[in-house]
Amino acid sequence: MLTRRAATGGIAAVAAVALAAVAACSSSSSSSSSSAASSPSASSSSSSSNPLSQGGASGTVVVGSANFPENELLAEIYIQALQAKGIKVTPKLNIGSREVYYPQIQKGTISIIPEYNGTLLTVAVDPTSTAKTTTAVDAALAAKLPSTLEVLNPASATDSDSVTVTQATAAKDHLKSIADLKPYAASMVFGGPPEFKTRSDGLAGLKANYGLTFKGFDPLDESGPITLAALTDGKVQAADVFTTTPQIISDKLVTLADPKFNFSAQNIIPLVYKPAMNSTITDTLNAISAKLTTAALLQMDAAVILQHANYSSTAGAWLKAEGLT
Amino acid sequence: MSFFSYAWDWVTQSANWHGPGSIPQQFLAHIGYSVLPLLIAALIGIPAGVAIGHTGRGSVAAVNVANSWRAIPTLGLLTLLVVYLGFSFVTWLLPLVVLAIPPILVNAYEGVAGVDPEVRDAAKGAGMTSWQEVTRVEVPIALPLIMVGLRTAAIFVVATATIAAYIGLGGLGRFIFDGLASYQYGPVAGGALLVAILAVFVLGFFAVLTRLVVPAGLRKQGKTE
Numbered sequence: 367m368l369t370r371r372a373a374t375g376g377i378a379a380v381a382a383v384a385l386a387a388v389a390a391c392s393s394s395s396s397s398s399s400s401s402a403a404s405s406p407s408a409s410s411s412s413s414s415s416n417p418l419s420q421g422g423a424s425g426t427v428v429v430g431s432a433n434f435p436e437n438e439l440l441a442e443i444y445i446q447a448l449q450a451k452g453i454k455v456t457p458k459l460n461i462g463s464r465e466v467y468y469p470q471i472q473k474g475t476i477s478i479i480p481e482y483n484g485t486l487l488t489v490a491v492d493p494t495s496t497a498k499t500t501t502a503v504d505a506a507l508a509a510k511l512p513s514t515l516e517v518l519n520p521a522s523a524t525d526s527d528s529v530t531v532t533q534a535t536a537a538k539d540h541l542k543s544i545a546d547l548k549p550y551a552a553s554m555v556f557g558g559p560p561e562f563k564t565r566s567d568g569l570a571g572l573k574a575n576y577g578l579t580f581k582g583f584d585p586l587d588e589s590g591p592i593t594l595a596a597l598t599d600g601k602v603q604a605a606d607v608f609t610t611t612p613q614i615i616s617d618k619l620v621t622l623a624d625p626k627f628n629f630s631a632q633n634i635i636p637l638v639y640k641p642a643m644n645s646t647i648t649d650t651l652n653a654i655s656a657k658l659t660t661a662a663l664l665q666m667d668a669a670v671i672l673q674h675a676n677y678s679s680t681a682g683a684w685l686k687a688e689g690l691t
Numbered sequence: 692m693s694f695f696s697y698a699w700d701w702v703t704q705s706a707n708w709h710g711p712g713s714i715p716q717q718f719l720a721h722i723g724y725s726v727l728p729l730l731i732a733a734l735i736g737i738p739a740g741v742a743i744g745h746t747g748r749g750s751v752a753a754v755n756v757a758n759s760w761r762a763i764p765t766l767g768l769l770t771l772l773v774v775y776l777g778f779s780f781v782t783w784l785l786p787l788v789v790l791a792i793p794p795i796l797v798n799a800y801e802g803v804a805g806v807d808p809e810v811r812d813a814a815k816g817a818g819m820t821s822w823q824e825v826t827r828v829e830v831p832i833a834l835p836l837i838m839v840g841l842r843t844a845a846i847f848v849v850a851t852a853t854i855a856a857y858i859g860l861g862g863l864g865r866f867i868f869d870g871l872a873s874y875q876y877g878p879v880a881g882g883a884l885l886v887a888i889l890a891v892f893v894l895g896f897f898a899v900l901t902r903l904v905v906p907a908g909l910r911k912q913g914k915t916e
């Protein structure tokens with residue numbers, strides 16, 4: 367997961383400044399939205415289902431994002447889809463790491479942020495949870511999230527650890543799922559971040575869940591340039607690569623399916639501040655989740671990270687193609 | 692617990708001294724990763740520095756290039772080489788050679804360029820050829836500084852060879868990188884302590900070596916460095 371690493375001091379400092387801006391803007395936006403609420407031309411909200419809703423439900427929501435490209439892209443998708451439905455949106459992108467934005471969404475200074483259900487659960491909500499599958503993780507989130515927060519529907523798109531091989535290896539050995547590695551693992555060297563050797567979903571998990579024992583293990587980096595080079599160079603034959611790493615496209619790699627959830631689910635899921643929601647907003651976000659696949663997200667990540675495409679036009683093109691705007 | 696108690700607890704655990712990837716193995720591997728780059732850098736840096744010092748030609752350019760060269764980030768170069776060259780031995784060797792050349796070259800240059808002009812004149816007057824002048828007069832006089840350059844480079848390399856572990860190789864960096872990745876402070880502190888101890892050994896080694904190779908009449912000069 368791209369989000370696993372905690373922010374460094376520098377990032378935290380920048381994020382603190384960004385948060386000050388969030389706080390400042392949200393106070394001004396709540397005043398503007400309260401005036402909007404009293405005006406007959408207030409932007410539509412198809413229902414007033416939540417009597418507790420104050421500013422948010424009447425029009426303006428704050429969409430935040432963490433400080434890495436994929437999360438900003440997802441936030442951009444949410445923003446454009448909501449705007450197309452007439453919701454007033456204040457973007458607060460590139461806020462920082464979860465440690466920084468999570469307390470803010472709890473307070474409602476951010477209303478919506480794209481999250482990853484697995485790490486949201488184990489990092490921010492319940493570190494003791496052992497839930498692995500999408501359903502189990504979402505159920506645990508529903509039970510344990512603070513009362514002001516909820517998660518909407520998960521997308522099928524995930525950004526999780528994986529076992530990834532080259533297209534050539536996959537074609538030669540007919541590999542589709544991690545289970546297919548059984549006859550080949552003994553002759554393969556696995557590459558991953560150093561802690562993969564001891565992590566419970568690392569080598570131990572692959573052995574327990576799929577009965578795989580690899581010939582060797584090379585400690586590399588976290589799905590970064592070293593791991594990708596080792597895989598394409600043939601130094602390792604399989605590696606832990608995050609499922610939306612854009613080089614999966616450019617380096618011609620294949621992510622093997624993980625039917626037994628050795629790696630816990632990391633579905634993209636909107637984390638929302640409940641009092642700011644109304645049914646238009648939740649329907650819009652759920653419609654996005656219904657269409658968002660890992661393949662689509664991977665393509666968009668590749669566009670913005672490798673080809674330096676513009677975030678908003680990349681997001682807009684996908685929304686249009688899926689009929690969401 | 693302090694850095695030293697973490698490091699000491701880890702270093703003194705007997706389990707860390709046996710088997711594959713144990714402390715003695717990684718210690719030897721670390722020395723292995725350090726010696727070759729240092730030798731290559733010496734083979735490039737000393738002749739280049741001596742030649743520039745002797746002729747005086749290109750000295751400004753060479754010394755400035757060598758000094759600005761020090762700004763090349765070793766880890767960045769390593770990552771770049773992995774991406775473009777893959778995992779050949781050049782990948783870990785080249786960044787360390789690049790790191791070691793500047794102090795060797797600059798000190799060799801300064802040593803030779805600093806030879807008293809009267810001594811050079813005397814050498815010429817005694818009928819020495821240019822080659823004899825370099826090998827019999829200038830290099831011996833420059834030796835204390837050349838040794839300082841080699842020693843500095845050796846310390847740099849020993850301390851930086853930890854990055855071999857960044858691309859999945861061994862050496863003492865293995866303990867540091869693996870410890871960081873698994874949130875275990877013991878191996879991180881212990882690995883760092885072992886690197887520091889190795890650096891002290893290197894200092895001792897060069898103190899002895901300098902005493903052996905520098906002519907007796909020049910030792911006083913060497914000590915003032």
